[in-house]
Amino acid sequence: MLADLLTPDLFASAVRMATPLALAAIGGTICERAGVVNIALEGMMLFGAFMGVIGAMYTGSAWFGVVTAVVAGISLALVHAFASITLRTDQVVSGTAINILATGLTGFLMEVIFGHPGTTDPVRRLQPVFSFSGPGDGALATVWRWVDTVFLSYTPIVYAAIFIAIGGHWALYNTRWGLRLRSLGEHPRAADTVGISVVRGRYSAVLVSGALAGLAGANLTLEQVGSFTEGMTNGRGFIALAANIFGRWTPGGSYGASLLFGFADALQIRLQLFRDVIRIPSQFFLMLPYVLTVVVLASVVGRAVAPAAIGKPYEKG
Amino acid sequence: MAGPTVKPPRVATGALLREFMVPVVSVAIAILISSVIILLAGFDPIAAFAAMLKGSFGGGRQIGETMLRATPLMFTGLAVAYGFRAGLFNIGAEGQLFMGGLSAAFLGIALAGMPRPLNIVLMIVAGAAIGAAWAFIPALLKAKVGAHEVITTMMFTFIGRYLVSWLVTGPLRADGQIPQTERLPVESTLPRMHEVLPFLAQSRAHLGFVVGVLLALFIWWVLKYTSLGYESRAVGFNPWASETGGISVPATTIKALCISGALAGLAGVTEVMGVHLRLFDQFSAGFGFTGIAVALLAKNNPIGVIAAAILFGALSAGAGTMQLEAEVPAKVIFIIQALIIFLVAAEQLARWVIRKGGRQEVEHAG
Numbered sequence: 001m002l003a004d005l006l007t008p009d010l011f012a013s014a015v016r017m018a019t020p021l022a023l024a025a026i027g028g029t030i031c032e033r034a035g036v037v038n039i040a041l042e043g044m045m046l047f048g049a050f051m052g053v054i055g056a057m058y059t060g061s062a063w064f065g066v067v068t069a070v071v072a073g074i075s076l077a078l079v080h081a082f083a084s085i086t087l088r089t090d091q092v093v094s095g096t097a098i099n100i101l102a103t104g105l106t107g108f109l110m111e112v113i114f115g116h117p118g119t120t121d122p123v124r125r126l127q128p129v130f131s132f133s134g135p136g137d138g139a140l141a142t143v144w145r146w147v148d149t150v151f152l153s154y155t156p157i158v159y160a161a162i163f164i165a166i167g168g169h170w171a172l173y174n175t176r177w178g179l180r181l182r183s184l185g186e187h188p189r190a191a192d193t194v195g196i197s198v199v200r201g202r203y204s205a206v207l208v209s210g211a212l213a214g215l216a217g218a219n220l221t222l223e224q225v226g227s228f229t230e231g232m233t234n235g236r237g238f239i240a241l242a243a244n245i246f247g248r249w250t251p252g253g254s255y256g257a258s259l260l261f262g263f264a265d266a267l268q269i270r271l272q273l274f275r276d277v278i279r280i281p282s283q284f285f286l287m288l289p290y291v292l293t294v295v296v297l298a299s300v301v302g303r304a305v306a307p308a309a310i311g312k313p314y315e316k317g
Numbered sequence: 318m319a320g321p322t323v324k325p326p327r328v329a330t331g332a333l334l335r336e337f338m339v340p341v342v343s344v345a346i347a348i349l350i351s352s353v354i355i356l357l358a359g360f361d362p363i364a365a366f367a368a369m370l371k372g373s374f375g376g377g378r379q380i381g382e383t384m385l386r387a388t389p390l391m392f393t394g395l396a397v398a399y400g401f402r403a404g405l406f407n408i409g410a411e412g413q414l415f416m417g418g419l420s421a422a423f424l425g426i427a428l429a430g431m432p433r434p435l436n437i438v439l440m441i442v443a444g445a446a447i448g449a450a451w452a453f454i455p456a457l458l459k460a461k462v463g464a465h466e467v468i469t470t471m472m473f474t475f476i477g478r479y480l481v482s483w484l485v486t487g488p489l490r491a492d493g494q495i496p497q498t499e500r501l502p503v504e505s506t507l508p509r510m511h512e513v514l515p516f517l518a519q520s521r522a523h524l525g526f527v528v529g530v531l532l533a534l535f536i537w538w539v540l541k542y543t544s545l546g547y548e549s550r551a552v553g554f555n556p557w558a559s560e561t562g563g564i565s566v567p568a569t570t571i572k573a574l575c576i577s578g579a580l581a582g583l584a585g586v587t588e589v590m591g592v593h594l595r596l597f598d599q600f601s602a603g604f605g606f607t608g609i610a611v612a613l614l615a616k617n618n619p620i621g622v623i624a625a626a627i628l629f630g631a632l633s634a635g636a637g638t639m640q641l642e643a644e645v646p647a648k649v650i651f652i653i654q655a656l657i658i659f660l661v662a663a664e665q666l667a668r669w670v671i672r673k674g675g676r677q678e679v680e681h682a683g
Contacts, residue, residue, distance in 0.1 A: 039408075039467055079659075087663045092406055092467065096609055097658035104651025111646035112358050238471045245465075283483035290472040290479075294454070297464040 008149035010270055011263075015154065016224065018255070018262025019161045020045065020233075023216035024240035025247065025254035026161075026168055027209030033172070033249060034205030035185035035309040039095035040080050041213045042237025043102030048073040048217025050106040053228040054113070056123040065123065066157070066218045073214020074207050076102065081206040085199055088313035099237075107230055120228040123221075126155045155223040157215060161255070164212070168251035181205060185307030188314045198314045213237070235290065242293045246300050249307060257296070264292045335671060340614050340621075342667040343660035344628065351653045355645055365643040372638025373631035379638075381510065381520020385592065387630025388522075389414070389601070391529030392584035393608025394615060394622040395536050396577045400466075401617045402540060403573030404553035405459070407452065409470025410581035411605025412477035416451040417444035417585030419481050422498045422596035423489065425505030425589070433504040440505065441528070441586055448582015449575040451477060456574035460567035466574060474605070482598050489596070497597035507591040525587030530623055532583070537619035549573045581605060602633070610654045613661050629654065 024041045031038040048069040055068025076098050083094040107117065114120055130152045134144035172178035180201060183191040188198045216236070221228050239261055246260075247253025268285035271278065352362035373383045393410045400407035407413075420443045428436045455469035484490075484498075491499040510522040540546035551559040552569045560566050584604055593600050611629055615621030632654075636647035660666055 083659060083663055087665055089659070089662045093613060093658065093662045096408065097655045097662070100606065100610065100651055100658065101655035104648050104653075104655060107648030108354075108358070108646050108652060111648065117646075117648075235471060235475050238468050241465075242468050242472075245468075281483045281487055283479040283486075287476050287479045290475040293472045294458070294464075294469055294476075297468060298458050298462060 005267075005270060005274075008146045010266055012149045012153055013266035013269065014259065014263040015150070016158060016262070017265040018258040019158045020216035020219045020224075020236055021240045021243055021261055022161050022165060022255045022258035023157075023212045023219065024237055025243040025258050026164060026251045027212035027216075028241050028244040029247070029249050029251055029254050030168070030181065030205050030212075031209035032244065032310055033181050033185045033307055034202045035188060035307060035312065035314070036081075036084055036202055036206055037091040037095065037311045038080065038206065038209050039092055039238070039241065040076065040098035040102075041209065041216075041240055042233055042235065043095075043099035044073040044076045044210050044213035045217040045220070045237050046099075046106055046231070046233045047076055047102040048214030049221040049232060050109065050120075050217070050228045051214075052218040052221045053120050053123050054109075056222060057121065060124070062124050062126045062222050065222050066126070066215070069218035069222070070211045070214040073210040073212070073217065075210070077207050077210020077213075080210070081203045084313065085202050085206070088315070091311055091313075103231065106228070110228075110230065118230060122227045125226045126157070126223050128153055128155055129159060155219075157219040157223055160215070161219075165251050165255035172251060182307075185309055188309050192314075192316065198316070202314070216240075239289060239293050242297050245306075246296050248305075260296070261289055261292060264289050336616075338671050339664055339667045340616065340625070340661055342670050343657055343664075344614070346660050346666060346670065347653050347656035350656050351649060354652060355649060358645075360643060360645045365639050365645045365649075368642040369632070369635030369639040371635070371642075373635035375638075377516045377518055378520045379634065381517035381522035382634040383627065383631045384510065384517075384522040384526045385520065385630070386633040387626040388525040388529050388591070389584040389588050389604040390607055390611050390626035390629050391526075391533060391622060392587065393581050393604050394611030394626050395529075395533055395619055396580035396584070396605075397608045397612035398615060398617040398619060398622055399536060399540075399549070399580060400574060400577040401612055402553050403549040403569065403577075404556065405570065405574050405577065406467050407470055407574060407577040407581070408467045408609065409452070409455065409472075409474040409605070410577070410584070410608050411601060411603065412470065412474030413448040413451045413578040413581035414585040414588075414601055414605045415474070415477040415481050416447045417582030418589045418596050418600055419477075419484065419585070420444045420447040420582070421505075421586040421589040422501070425501035426499055428505055429502045431504060436505045437507065437524075437590070440590060441583065444582045444586030445579035446582075448585070449579040451582070452574045452578025453571070456571040456578075459574065460570045470574075478598075481596065485597055491595070495597065498595045501590065501594045505590065506594055507587060509591075521592060523587070523591030525591045528583075528587065529626070532580070533619045533623050536580070540619065545572065549576075581608070584608075607633075607654060610658050613658050616661070 024045055028038055028041055051072035052065040052069030056062045056065030080094055080098055083089040084091040111117055132152060134148055135141050180196050184198055184201045192198050220232060243257035243261060244254050246257035268288040272282050272285050355362040355365050373379055393414060396410045397407055421440050424440050424443050451473060455466050455473060458464035458469055459466045486496040489498045490496055507524040511517040540550060548564050548569045551564055552566050556566045588600060589596055607629055611622055611625040614625040632650045636650045639645050640647045
């Protein structure tokens with residue numbers, strides 16, 4: 001059974017499942033590094049997923065859908081930034097309002113546009129970037145099947161997430177942008193003193209997190225599923241926040257942690273194929289990512305140190 | 318500063334009035350903005366809100382439906398408000414509600430044949446206990462390792478939902494096409510309100526509404542006059558000072574989140590005992606999440622929760638009529654909810670409107 005379980009498809013599925021989590025988690029990392037809590041990743045992802053389908057539907061281009069998804073994420077992020085930075089509203093409360101707003105907007109627009117609740121019409125999905133043909137048989141065929149499936153089988157946003165993780169991680173520690181971003185979350189007053197605009201820096205960080213959450217939504221609808229279903233993000237925005245903490249507020253760590261959650265998700269889907277052998281109700285498999293999130297948080301949080309000024313509005317003084 | 322010339326009681330009344338005005342004005346602005354959204358979507362906002370009003374307060378049955386919808390929101394609103402008072406955000410009230418519903422559905426069958434008052438008391442106590450238990454692990458993790466309760470209680474919501482989904486499709490499933498538990502015997506249900514108030518004839522409003530109102534008064538008393546309530550508020554206000562003052566922050570955190578969970582569990586109990594009389598997958602219309610909006614609108618005041626729950630209950634009761642008569646999708650009420658949260662939380666807009674309206678009075682109270 002183990003041989004049936006540990007196939008290249010399992011690992012490829014883990015990478016695919018990890019992608020929306022990783023994009024949102026890196027968004028959370030950037031936002032929290034700047035000192036702004038973003039529990040609205042869930043809502044931004046949901047709205048992005050929906051608007052991605054709408055954009056793709058009206059233009060016939062999945063790529064245009066990706067653009068509208070990112071814009072949708074940014075637009076909700078702008079609301080969050082305005083509320084939490086300019087108006088200095090409690091950031092968690094503002095995030096909650098955005099999550100409820102996204103549920104309402106997607107449900108409302110769904111009925112206005114499609115005339116029914118539930119699931120939208122299907123749209124054309126983004127196709128895998130590469131399609132190579134390898135050796136069909138022989139000893140090399142197995143090796144090739146692993147390489148092809150695990151590394152070369154993905155759609156564009158999956159690769160983009162990997163690049164964003166590596167690039168973002170490098171930039172956080174090696175560029176002026178990264179240093180400034182970190183200073184906003186650790187000691188905004190000091191940043192302000194040396195002439196860094198706290199407000200502008202935090203706005204841009206929140207908007208980037210919205211763009212990434214929107215891209216995560218695009219991955220769900222325009223790469224994985226091909227249509228939008230109400231509430232389809234299913235808590236991924238919150239799992240992404242946990243991944244960000246587990247990854248210790250770094251883009252690379254966020255990606256790694258997301259990979260763990262993605263693997264749990266891929267595993268539970270795969271295990272359901274063996275229901276006749278294992279005889280455990282499917283609901284217990286579905287619980288797995290959520291249980292894992294709690295376990296991970298319980299084991300890591302005491303040792304992970306959050307940015308010092310996280311969640312605190314900044315008042316120039 | 319007002320100076321000694323202003324009589325203290327006058328200032329207090331004025332301040333209280335303005336405190337009360339912020340939520341009221343926020344709701345008005347939210348309705349205005351959502352009217353624009355309804356208009357942009359190609360519907361008639363006046364017809365929409367007229368239909369909504371008719372569906373929520375247009376007659377005895379409609380008022381009863383509003384009370385019915387307000388009932389679970391009072392419990393979840395109290396749950397979230399109690400958490401907020403202690404500095405905790407119980408975003409997972411929905412999960413505790415599911416567990417409360419589960420315990421009621423299970424116990425209600427087990428207690429068949431017992432006297433009704435006994436069953437009602439036992440089921441309420443058990444549901445509160447299960448709700449508290451479901452909040453206990455997030456509470457423990459918050460107190461001991463600092464794991465944020467927003468993530469953990471949210472995860473427990475998903476876990477609870479899948480648990481209920483398994484039980485109603487498997488071990489607790491009754492015979493029949495639909496996956497649901499057996500119907501509760503009458504001795505395990507809450508009496509309908511129209512039995513004493515004929516005015517509410519044909520509505521499903523049940524005793525849970527009265528329980529909710531009494532509980533709100535009780536929680537108000539607990540927060541204001543008991544050491545438990547004092548400690549919760551102190552920790553919510555300033556954990557460091559509380560610790561210095563001899564209050565155990567971890568112990569208070571655990572107690573407060575469990576109390577919050579117990580209150581949310583009751584929402585599930587009364588929904589099962591009063592409305593559905595059984596348990597199934599989709600028995601809650603997101604009451605746990607709407608409870609957040611209720612608590613914020615009430616500014617975490619238990620008495621305010623009653624009023625806020627009735628408002629959101631009316632929105633939800635009227636939404637169906639609105640969809641039927643004005644063809645506006647009922648989900649617009651979530652947009653209104655979100656707008657209300659923003660406006661109450663940000664306050665500036667409402668305060669500006671109030672200042673413009675009552676410039677004279679503000680200058681006096683100054």
